[in-house]
Amino acid sequence: TIDLESIPGKGTKFVIKIPLTLAIISALIVQTGGQRFAMPQIGVLELVRISENSDFQIEVINQAPFLRLRDRLLSLVVLKDFFKLNGDSHSTVEQSIAASLESQGEVFVIVTQVGAYVFGIVVDQLFETQEIVVKPVASILRHIPVFSGNTILGDGSVVMILDPNGISISMGSTG
Numbered sequence: 001t002i003d004l005e006s007i008p009g010k011g012t013k014f015v016i017k018i019p020l021t022l023a024i025i026s027a028l029i030v031q032t033g034g035q036r037f038a039m040p041q042i043g044v045l046e047l048v049r050i051s052e053n054s055d056f057q058i059e060v061i062n063q064a065p066f067l068r069l070r071d072r073l074l075s076l077v078v079l080k081d082f083f084k085l086n087g088d089s090h091s092t093v094e095q096s097i098a099a100s101l102e103s104q105g106e107v108f109v110i111v112t113q114v115g116a117y118v119f120g121i122v123v124d125q126l127f128e129t130q131e132i133v134v135k136p137v138a139s140i141l142r143h144i145p146v147f148s149g150n151t152i153l154g155d156g157s158v159v160m161i162l163d164p165n166g167i168s169i170s171m172g173s174t175g
Contacts, residue, residue, distance in 0.1 A: 002017075023134040025040055025134055026042075027041055027129065027161065028041055028110070028126065028127075028129050030125065031125040032122075033085025035083070037079070037162050038130075038132055039110055039112075039161075043164040044110055045118065047108060047111070047126065048111060051105055058076065063092060063093060065093050065094075067120050074109075076109065076119065076121070077119065077120070078097060079122060080100075080124065082167070082170075104124060104125070109122055110123060114165050119168065119171070135151060137150060144166075145165075145169055145170060148163035
């Protein structure tokens with residue numbers, strides 16, 4: 001809140017009150033399916049770029065996507081399919097990834113860890129890391145475990161903050 005006290009001929013006093021519950025975190029801004037999200041930097045182990053010619057490729061086994069990363073098989077969640085942002089509800093995971101690679105030439109995997117469980121989150125685009133102010137999720141969205149809050153970026157857009165723990169639980173993997 002901002003309090004304003006003005007006395008004619010004497011001056012104006014501004015008092016800015018910031019709640020103690022306000023948190024500022026470093027977050028990676030990502031985009032998938034035309035929507036931007038914030039991924040807390042603390043949850044990012046590494047970033048992997050996947051293209052037609054890259055050393056890493058996404059494999060689909062029994063309709064589930066995986067990334068072979070240094071002799072380790074990581075299960076993946078394709079964020080635009082997870083949030084149903086792909087526009088085609090009948091496409092398979094393999095078709096969705098192929099369409100992204102064809103249209104953009106590349107996709108990115110955010111390798112994250114929840115407890116001992118390491119998995120990847122596939123996004124279309126990476127932006128910069130920003131210091132963001134965490135605002136609590138609106139009460140109507142609190143039952144959705146994949147969001148830990150939201151923030152307002154410098155351009156005025158509101159983006160949801162992803163919660164790797166909630167994504168892991170929603171994937172059915174508890175580590």
